[in-house]
Amino acid sequence: METFITHARGMTARIAERREEQETFERLAAGQSPLALFITCSDSRVVPSLITGARPGDLFELRTAGNAVPPYAADRPASSEGATIEYAMRVLRVADIVVCGHSHCGAVGAKARGEDLAELPAVRDWLDRQLSSGLPADDGPAVAAAVQRHVREQLVRLRAYPCVSERLESGDVRLHGWYYEVHTGLVAAHHAETDLFLPL
16 A cells, blocks of 8 residues: 555656646747857757756757857858847847856867868868967867867957847846866856856
8 A cells, every 4th residue: 555655646746747847838838038048069968958957948049069159240141140149139138148168179179289170171161260279279188278268259259249248238138158067067157357267
């Protein structure tokens, strides 16, 4: 009898959880109002919901190779990245933008080490256009210094977007730079006062 009761309690909890999930999905069908724009790498080891504990609807995500933000230029053709940033700022009006780089980043590592990418022309050209040639040389597998420098540069690029700068000036949005350690799960946040990445 005790086994049955334990089983029944478990079933009841699972049914309640399903009801909660159903309510969440019904609410999401009516529209979205995410808390933040989360810009990170396409790397499969970086899972924004795992890092932040976010639920469906909490994050508006932009994923690119090396979490790169293309430089803003008024005369440049529209890009998916620019459109995502603009929509987050002017339609969704998120309150925070996070640029999250990560350890062991293949894109940043390739650029920092000057790897030969002749057999990957699309990757090579993307990195040449989007990642700074001034990244510190780093032969370590984590490429921490290069990734953190890269995150700082993406924050500078974001400030050049009119849709971001206008909301920064009005105090309606905050920028954050994060560094995620794939091998530990720890997150460090950039502090502008000291220019250091410190545990979140």
